[in-house]
Amino acid sequence: MILAKVIGTVVSSQKAQNLDGVKFLLLEKIDPVTLKGKNDYVVSIDSVGAGIGEIVFYVSGSSARFTKATEGKAADSAVIAIVDFIEKDGVYTFQKNK
C-alpha cells in the first residue's frame, strides 16, 4: 500500500455506469519521513471517509475492488486507511491532530 495525502476531490458525471455514487479523491504520494509531496498524483476511490489534508494509504490493482465502496466497479485504486501515526526508527514522523 502507498502513503499519500488527500489534496482534493475529483468529480465526473459522465463515467462508466458502475461508478455512480462513488467519491473520487485526488491523492498526492508523500515521503513518509518528510511528509513532502512527491508530485505524483492518483485518483482513488474513498472507502473510509477520508477528508482533505488527511494522510492515508491506498491499494492498487485488483485489490482495490475488495472494499464495499468499490466491489464490482471499474476501479483500480481505493483509499483503505486514514493514518493516525507513522513511526520510523522509533520516532514519529507523523501524528494526526498534532
Added chain:
Amino acid sequence: MILGKVVGTVVSTVKADDLAGARYLLVDKSSQRGEIKGDYLVALDLIGANRNELVMISESTSARETPLTVSKPIDAIIVGIIDVIDENDKIVYKK
C-alpha cells in the same frame, strides 16, 4: 518478490479492511545487499518481522493469497524474513 528493510510502523484505526490486530509496517525498498533506496511502502506483516530486518514482499493480487488476506483490499504483504543472500558465490547479505 521485492526486497525491503522494515524501518517503522504505520498505525491506522479508521480502515476498510477490518483486519483486526494487523500490523502495518513501513518498509524501505532495498537492494540484495540490504542498501535502502528511500522508496517506501506500507506492507501487512503476518509473520512477525522486526525493525531493520530484511524482508521479502509480495505485491498486488498475490497479496491476497493467504488465509488472513483472502478477498481483503490488501496489495502488499511480507512473506519472508531474509537470513542470507548470496550473489555469484559470495554472501552479500547475512542477518
